[in-house]
Amino acid sequence: MAATQKEIxxxxxxxxxxxxxxxxxxxxxxxxxxxxxxxxxxxxxxxVVAAEERFDVKIPDEDVKNLKTVGDATEYILKHQG
Amino acid sequence: MAGRxxxxxxxxxxxxxxxxxxxxxxxxxxxxxxxRPLARKLDRSAQFALIxxxxxxxxxxxxxxAGEDEKIRPERLGSVIASGIGGVITLLDQYDVLKxxxxxxxxxxxxxxxxxxxxAANVGIEVNAQAGVHTPVSACASGAEAIGYAVEMIxxxxxxxxxxGGTEAAIHxxxxxxxxxxxxxxxxxxxxxxxxxxxxxxxxxxVLGEGAGVVVLESAEHAAARxxxxxxxxxxxxxxxxxxxxxxxxxTGRGIATAMQNLLDQTDLKPSEVVHLNxxxxxxxxxxxxxxxxxxxxxxxxxxxxxxxxxxxxTGHLLGGAGGIETVATVLALHHRMxxxxxxxxxxxxAVEADIVRDAPRALPExxxxxxxxxxxxxxxxxxLAFRSV
Numbered sequence: 001m002a003a004t005q006k007e008i009x010x011x012x013x014x015x016x017x018x019x020x021x022x023x024x025x026x027x028x029x030x031x032x033x034x035x036x037x038x039x040x041x042x043x044x045x046x047x048v049v050a051a052e053e054r055f056d057v058k059i060p061d062e063d064v065k066n067l068k069t070v071g072d073a074t075e076y077i078l079k080h081q082g
Numbered sequence: 083m084a085g086r087x088x089x090x091x092x093x094x095x096x097x098x099x100x101x102x103x104x105x106x107x108x109x110x111x112x113x114x115x116x117x118r119p120l121a122r123k124l125d126r127s128a129q130f131a132l133i134x135x136x137x138x139x140x141x142x143x144x145x146x147x148a149g150e151d152e153k154i155r156p157e158r159l160g161s162v163i164a165s166g167i168g169g170v171i172t173l174l175d176q177y178d179v180l181k182x183x184x185x186x187x188x189x190x191x192x193x194x195x196x197x198x199x200x201x202a203a204n205v206g207i208e209v210n211a212q213a214g215v216h217t218p219v220s221a222c223a224s225g226a227e228a229i230g231y232a233v234e235m236i237x238x239x240x241x242x243x244x245x246x247g248g249t250e251a252a253i254h255x256x257x258x259x260x261x262x263x264x265x266x267x268x269x270x271x272x273x274x275x276x277x278x279x280x281x282x283x284x285x286x287x288x289v290l291g292e293g294a295g296v297v298v299l300e301s302a303e304h305a306a307a308r309x310x311x312x313x314x315x316x317x318x319x320x321x322x323x324x325x326x327x328x329x330x331x332x333x334t335g336r337g338i339a340t341a342m343q344n345l346l347d348q349t350d351l352k353p354s355e356v357v358h359l360n361x362x363x364x365x366x367x368x369x370x371x372x373x374x375x376x377x378x379x380x381x382x383x384x385x386x387x388x389x390x391x392x393x394x395x396x397t398g399h400l401l402g403g404a405g406g407i408e409t410v411a412t413v414l415a416l417h418h419r420m421x422x423x424x425x426x427x428x429x430x431x432x433a434v435e436a437d438i439v440r441d442a443p444r445a446l447p448e449x450x451x452x453x454x455x456x457x458x459x460x461x462x463x464x465x466x467l468a469f470r471s472v
Contacts, residue, residue, distance in 0.1 A: 018118075019119060019122075020119050021117055021118060021119035021120075038119075042123075042190040042191055042194075043123075043190075043191075045190035046189065046190060046191075049186055049187060052186070
């Protein structure tokens with residue numbers, strides 16, 4: 001069953017917490033991975049791979065650069081999840 | 083100083099089939115000391131180095147990165163941290179990930195984690211070292227070579243302060259299998275704490291250890307200007323190469339003697355002032371004796387007033403980390419005027435014609451004294467460092 005927006009946000013928050021140590025409550029839709037959440041380009045790859053597994057979605061490398069904020073990622077996953 | 087061995091059995095199925103199932107594991111897991119998001123991006127060797135560097139940096143009286151702490155400018159600070167093998171655990175673990183979970187799961191941090199300069203670079207970033215970050219690689223002499231390199235950085239005017247040392251984390255079945263197949267390691271699996279026994283007739287190879295040793299080197303002028311606590315003076319280094327065999331020690335100690343002679347020729351160290359030596363002595367049948375032969379050849383009768391300690395009897399052999407922690411041990415021996423013991427010498431090899439500090443620590447004399455730290459590596463690298471009391 002497809003995940004809801006809230007479930008995706010919560011899932012991303014857990015992933016970002018695991019990878020960057022940011023408290024889950026600080027991971028909000030408008031936050032930028034790089035500027036707000038201490039996720040550099042290498043760690044972003046980890047976030048993407050973890051999200052792919054969790055939400056059964058493929059995020060090609062060329063799409064990753066468009067995922068600036070948590071909201072961007074949430075929307076992408078909502079649209080593309082299997 | 084307590085004369086306790088850190089060598090323990092290696093638990094777990096992955097070690098079960100190995101001919102060697104002992105090692106001196108770090109007492110504290112570095113991954114538990116560092117915040118998890120940082121630790122997961124660092125190879126274990128870089129974790130050790132970063133923790134050791136932080137401790138050294140704070141101990142030297144610095145309160146933050148260069149620039150933030152105005153006592154040191156970033157352009158005048160260096161980081162020289164060596165490793166013999168680099169991030170070998172990361173490399174092997176990620177190969178397992180590739181085979182078992184596929185390409186996509188290989189960590190994007192793999193390359194910065196496995197590159198041998200990773201520890202030096204991470205330490206450099208931590209303290210904002212912009213004068214230069216370097217990583218000499220010379221197997222088990224790497225840590226000592228790093229300290230020698232750092233001394234030259236200061237002497238040639240490139241830096242005022244350099245964090246320097248060595249780190250290693252290679253307690254993994256593959257390096258152990260490989261070293262064991264070279265007949266280089268002790269197989270005393272039944273008595274781990276007695277396995278590393280330099281100079282004892284029953285010695286049968288080295289015991290692998292892990293960890294890091296890092297010191298803060300500083301020009302005398304810079305240290306005086308900021309009122310730093312000074313543990314000792316670094317006199318310099320003597321270097322040479324055996325040009326003999328890729329892994330066997332040259333049996334007469336010819337290359338080691340050349341390094342010792344270079345030390346005497348290129349620094350103002352006098353044999354008469356040397357009262358302590360932290361030997362390379364890894365507990366191999368050939369190497370321990372070759373080193374002593376070389377010392378006798380160069381120091382002559384002056385070797386008789388040198389209290390020799392083989393701290394690998396307690397710490398195991400940290401490979402590229404050895405020169406780091408043994409420099410710390412040598413410097414603290416001078417500072418506290420107490421030579422650490424060599425444990426497990428139950429039957430002294432009769433080929434040993436030198437004064438080994440056995441079983442218990444030994445007080446060193448008052449007045450100006452000097453000490454030497456020896457490190458040698460596969461490939462025939464010989465690095466001899468000398469220090470003087472202040």
